[in-house]
Amino acid sequence: MHFALGVITLICAWRWGDWRNWKQYHHTMMYFALGNLLYNFLSANHFLWKLNPDFMPNHSMTEMVYTFVTFPATALLFLTNYPDGRKKKRLHYLQWIGIYVIVEWFFRDTGRILYQHGWSLMWSAIFDITMFPMLRLHYKRPLLAYAISAVLCVFWVMLFDVPVDVPIEKRGG
Structure with missing residues (x-):
């Protein structure tokens, strides 16, 4: 199902994403990927959620599909179809939040997460x-988004007591 979701997301991005101007969205697509890589790095010994692989051989390979296909394609779709008008923007956010929650709910209930x-x-x-x-903030003001992201990262790590161990090498002497 994870691989299928990646394929579906890629097809949707191909169909409804602004591929002619993909370079305009590239930095935010990579920001999304970087966030997932950071989660996997920081929580490698303390995953808050773990993907139960189906087509892919293990959790790490499944995460690679999300990191390099699903999440960048999502960012492209989200940004290229971002509407004008306050009410339309709220509905756009609700639509995407709803999609992500419904997909995850399905994956939770089927044992995929x-x-x-x-x-x-x-x-x-x-x-x-x-x-x-x-x-959206990263797309408009990337430095501010990185600063806020750092604060949010610390918040999540502290809230869920994720052990971020930094091994110190013993040096002979």
Whole structure:
């Protein structure tokens, strides 16, 4: 299902994304990928959620599909179809948050995603509520988005007590 989601997202991005101007969105597409890589790096020994692979051989390969296909394609779709007008913008955010929550709910109920260490679908929804505005902020003001992202990263690490161990090499002497 994870691989299928990647393919579906890629098809949707090909159909409805602004590929002619993809370079305009590239930095935010990579920002999204970087965020997922950072999660996997920081929580490698303390995953808050873990993907149960289906077509892919393991969790790491499944995460690679999300990092390099699903999330960049999502960013392209989200940004290239960003509307004008306050009400339309709110609906756009709700649509994307809803899509992400419904897909994750389905994956949770079918055993494709497993929550650990206090994480839940509710926390994912809260994360999505911050994630989509952060994508738009990164597109408009990337340095501010990176600064806020750093604060949010520290918040999530502290809230879920993610052990961020920095091994110190012993040196002979």
